[in-house]
Structure formats: structure tokens, C-alpha cells
Amino acid sequence: MVKKTKDKGAEGRILAAARKVFTTKGMAGARMQDIADEAGINKALLHYYFRDKDKLFETIFMGEAQKFFPKINAIFQSDDPLFEKMEKFVSEYIEEMQENPYLPWFVINEVNRDPERFMQSVLGNDNRPKPAKFLEQIEKEIKKGTIKRISPVHLLMNLISMTIFPFVARPMITRNLRMSDLQFKQAMEQRKKEIPKFIIDAIKK
């Protein structure tokens, strides 16, 4: 589909198109021609603004990864009480993924493809996720006796898994559970409350 949206300049249209193509097909599956078509411009113009496929991809990937990670940190680093922290995490994350459903698949996919680059680029900045504080907080609550004895790492994995996985495996889930798009969206909306409730029920003494 060719968009001639003249409101954005060429560069903006390229970025929007590249984002769409890369995030749905991945680096390996994306074609420069597809991006050009989607942006409604000549293929050579891609190379005028962004030297080559790698550079263009890097630009997109960084932008998307920024959406995916820093949010975690803001929550993990805050001084909120544990349960509130988890509620915020689930809620904000699901909100983000409702708007950008491709996000977790794309980021995880490309991190799997080349974990090194991920380490250096995304984690090199100050926005690398630092779960230490969160893990300590869990241990504190255990010692205080407010929650059951549980491995902080497993609790963290459970939290993240329940929040993100349904978006990664969306097609599989909707097919097998015979859910419409709307039903899926509503289910994810419910999970903003279901997941924290589930976790609190599991660990609260």
C-alpha cells in the first residue's frame, strides 16, 4: 500500500515505513524496496537519508528498544511499595503493548539474533534495566514477614512473563482460544488487574 502522506517530510515517511516493515518482518525479512514503497518514495532516497540497511535498521531498533526498556527502570528504581510497583509495571507495560503490539516480538527477536549489539547499544546507556533494587525490596518484605518466602528472581520472572508473553504469542493464543481481536484486547485490559491480584494472592501472608 502506497501512502503519499505529504504532512511528514520524506525522512519522516521513511522512518514510519521502515518502522512498520522492520517491526513486522524483522531485519532478515524486511526488503528495502518494501520500505520505499510503503513510504511512497524512490529506493535511492533511503540511502540518501540512511546510508544502508543496517544503519536504517539500527535507527528503528534503538527507537523501539527505548520504548521497551526504560519504562521498566523508572518503576524498578522508584521508592514505591512493592505491590504498588508491580501494579504500575503491569499496567504501564500492557498499555504500551496495546498501542504497539509488535513491540515485544520485535525487540526480543532482534535481541535473540544478536545479543552482543543489544548489550552494547541499548544497555550501554544509563537506561539499562537494573533489577537489583527491586530484588532487594522483595527480600526486605520477606524478612519483614509481609510476604512468603520466594526466590526474588523467580518472582520477577513470573511478573514479566505473565505481562509480556501473551503479546509475543498473540496469534497462537487467539487462534487456540478462539478469541477475536476485540476479545484479546479486553482480556489484556483485564490482566492489568488480574496479574497483580494473582501475584499478591500467591505471595501475601
Added chain:
Amino acid sequence: MVKKTKDKGAEGRILAAARKVFTTKGMAGARMQDIADEAGINKALLHYYFRDKDKLFETIFMGEAQKFFPKINAIFQSDDPLFEKMEKFVSEYIEEMQENPYLPWFVINEVNRDPERFMQSVLGNDNRPKPAKFLEQIEKEIKKGTIKRISPVHLLMNLISMTIFPFVARPMITRNLRMSDLQFKQAMEQRKKEIPKFIIDAIKK
């Protein structure tokens, strides 16, 4: 790396090589030449045994998907009590993924790429996952009053998410939590008991 493992015939070596390349790079990222090199044979021989890339991929994908899905069904359809069923699911699934760590990423990835084919091929057979019985079983337990009121669908999502997600996002997790391969393996081993315990704590009255 070129293997000249003569124990398997050419066809077997091709399948093993194709499996390795496809499951790590995905359909779009896999190169026929890579598969030939990995199998230590001439590229033309690939087309002698399997007509083209699509046919070869289909063969591999079907085989891997068979590992990924039918196991679910065997457990879901059984007459075991609910908690036992969940324990078996977690335990057997993690066991399978410990042996084939690429499995969930590969299957989910390719299902995302083309959900239709997935529907027709994998789900066309009798081994399509049928969660109905499992969902009903949950509702029965709720009515019996043995577990708390919880949406069966969310409970199922939680179960699957906690079991599978760490393997899908493995590189991200090990990097951010500074885990070695061994530590990850041990953590997954622990999860065979941690996840059922977590769920039971969350829902048992």
C-alpha cells in the same frame, strides 16, 4: 562448521542441518548454502531430496511444531486432578525446552509470520490443542469451592506464560540478571516446582 558425520545418510544429515539453521535463523534468515555447508554436502543435493526451500522448511517446521503442541493436549485431555495436571504441564514442557531451547522461539516466530499456514497444517490434525476440558475443570473446582474465583482463561495464560516465556526471552534475561548458562539451566529446573507452587498459592482456598 562442516560435519562429515557419515553415520547418517545424506538425507538425514540434511534434515539435521536444516533443523539447526532454520531454528536458529528462522525461515527468512536461513540460507540454503548454510544448510548445505552444515550438512557437508553440495547445495544441489538439497533440491534432490527436498524440492525447494519451502518444502524443506515445511518438513522441519512440522516436525518441531509436533514437539511443541501435542504434549499440551495429552496433559489437558487427561483425567488427572487440576493441580497434578498443571505440575505435569510445567515439568514436561520445561524438560522439552531444556533439550530444545530454540523451540518456543522458532515456533512462535513462524506462527507469527504466517498464522494461516499454522492453522491449517498444525491445527488441522487431531493434535490441535483443545483447552476446553482444562478450562471446564477449573470452573468445576471453583464451584466445588476448592479454589478461588478466577477467570480460567487468565489462569491458563498465566500458566503458559510463566512456563514458556523465560525460554523465549532467554538472552535478554540472562544478560540483565547476569546469569550464566548453568545458572539459567538451574533456575529453569527450579521453576518446575516454583511455578506450580506459585499458582497453587495464588488460587487455593
Added chain:
DNA sequence: ACTTTTGTTAACCATTTGGTTAAACTATAT
């Protein structure tokens, strides 16, 4: 007005990649 810089395109190029062909090699049957 006109010169220079920036933006955009059509045509082209080199490499990669999936796939083919014809010949050679191997085993097996006659």
C-alpha cells in the same frame, strides 16, 4: 538573476541467493 546546496528520481551495477543441468560416480542387479 544566478549559483549553490539539498532533495528526488530512473537507470544501472554487483552480489547474493534459490534453483537447474548435465555429467560423473556408486552401488546393485543381470
Added chain:
DNA sequence: ATATAGTTTAACCAAATGGTTAACAAAAGT
């Protein structure tokens, strides 16, 4: 031994794909 069917390879081909070039158009300085 030799014909035959199955197996394997080197060389080749055509299409796809990332990238370049040269010319042209549009803005921006002067």
C-alpha cells in the same frame, strides 16, 4: 563385466536484492 537406477557434484542461470550513479528538480543563498 555391464547395464541400470540411484546419488552427488561442479558449473551454470535467472531473479531478487542492496547499493550506486548521473542527471534533474526544488530551495536557499548571494
